[in-house]
Amino acid sequence: MGRGLGPAVLALMGTSACVSRVLPARQCGDGHAVAGEACFGDTALELAVDYVPLALRVADFDGDDAPDVLLLGVDAAGAVTATMHAGQGDGTLAAPRDAGIIGCSAHPALGDANGDGAIDLLVDACDDTMLVYLADRSGGFSAPRIVDVDLATQTSAIADVDHDGIGDVVALGLQGEQVALAWARGTADGFEAPRVRVLATSGDPGAPTGFSLGALDDDGYDDALLAHASDAAAELVRGGPDGFGAREPAPQLPSATGIAVLDLDGNGARELLAVQSVPAQLVAYRGTLDTLRRAGTTAIESVHDRLLAGGDIDGDDRLDLGFFAPGERDVQLWLGDGRGGWTRRATVDVGVGVDQLALADLDGDGAAELVAGTFSIGGIRIIAGDP
Numbered sequence: 001m002g003r004g005l006g007p008a009v010l011a012l013m014g015t016s017a018c019v020s021r022v023l024p025a026r027q028c029g030d031g032h033a034v035a036g037e038a039c040f041g042d043t044a045l046e047l048a049v050d051y052v053p054l055a056l057r058v059a060d061f062d063g064d065d066a067p068d069v070l071l072l073g074v075d076a077a078g079a080v081t082a083t084m085h086a087g088q089g090d091g092t093l094a095a096p097r098d099a100g101i102i103g104c105s106a107h108p109a110l111g112d113a114n115g116d117g118a119i120d121l122l123v124d125a126c127d128d129t130m131l132v133y134l135a136d137r138s139g140g141f142s143a144p145r146i147v148d149v150d151l152a153t154q155t156s157a158i159a160d161v162d163h164d165g166i167g168d169v170v171a172l173g174l175q176g177e178q179v180a181l182a183w184a185r186g187t188a189d190g191f192e193a194p195r196v197r198v199l200a201t202s203g204d205p206g207a208p209t210g211f212s213l214g215a216l217d218d219d220g221y222d223d224a225l226l227a228h229a230s231d232a233a234a235e236l237v238r239g240g241p242d243g244f245g246a247r248e249p250a251p252q253l254p255s256a257t258g259i260a261v262l263d264l265d266g267n268g269a270r271e272l273l274a275v276q277s278v279p280a281q282l283v284a285y286r287g288t289l290d291t292l293r294r295a296g297t298t299a300i301e302s303v304h305d306r307l308l309a310g311g312d313i314d315g316d317d318r319l320d321l322g323f324f325a326p327g328e329r330d331v332q333l334w335l336g337d338g339r340g341g342w343t344r345r346a347t348v349d350v351g352v353g354v355d356q357l358a359l360a361d362l363d364g365d366g367a368a369e370l371v372a373g374t375f376s377i378g379g380i381r382i383i384a385g386d387p
């Protein structure tokens, strides 16, 4: 399987994508990204690593404005290992280098911990600590800083919660029988002891399973939106200069299985996106907690059991989505209208099962490439955008 398939890439364009009377004309292959285009040719770049890949992260890790690819996995001895494949800005990747990552998880959170524009890593350690790897701006990372979070982390983030210009670590996880949120304030040379907020008892149906950070109330500080395993009213933990407050219901917020604060229209202000399972739909909201209003609703029945990745496929600064299912070859691409609605525009056959997905413009033409973690063939396959 896999390698015998030749080009193994098939872009199925909806006729309206390439034949359109709307100006400016949408035309694939002319090199110009135009709103509404979802164009992918048969150029695929494939790379394999000499360990078992488990996770794919695409971000600008060296601060040169070109997205880079970080692959993480485990080696033959079962230890976490990672390789950096620096983006050259022209669609190619530099020769891999060992990223020097150790830890207990191959699934890091990303964020800019020190404000230098290069994306840093937050990696779970085997005890109740985590490790922050600061990007060294040359494709590597400095020796990790240990962050005590006092809990067994389930999900985590790097964000400057207290607005002092230094990234902090936020972790949701288990502290014994309790589900808790920890905030470890970043300082110039490390992290302060964590301040831990108990949120729920483990196993409680209302216990949060994830969080997203975003400014929801009007004080400008990021708050933590708590998500649950099934559709349930989202809850809020307000953030401020001294970290997080108590868990509180927020009847203004929608019920959701997943909830995220994202910039949907590229204007810098962030919107709220809720993923609901019954019925399967995405609902976008604008405004803050007390002025929240529904901006758009998109039925996603056909892809409701899939995972999604976000990026800008057509270069119009509006967030687009790629839906994939681990092990399935096809990626369903839905273009965003910037008002909280998405329209299915194309299906791309990656030719081999897609385990993880990122949408990132590796060659600088404005249109995203599909960076697919194709772990069954030992690495990634990149399908170039052909705007």
Ligand SMILES: [Ca+2]
Residues within 6 Å of the ligand: 059, 060, 061, 062, 063, 064, 065, 066, 067, 068, 086, 087
């Ligand atoms: Ca880069």
Ligand SMILES: [Ca+2]
Residues within 6 Å of the ligand: 159, 160, 161, 162, 163, 164, 165, 166, 167, 168, 185, 186
């Ligand atoms: Ca801070």
Ligand SMILES: [Ca+2]
Residues within 6 Å of the ligand: 311, 312, 313, 314, 315, 316, 317, 318, 319, 320, 335, 336
């Ligand atoms: Ca877009």
Ligand SMILES: [Ca+2]
Residues within 6 Å of the ligand: 360, 361, 362, 363, 364, 365, 366, 367, 368, 369, 385
């Ligand atoms: Ca591109």
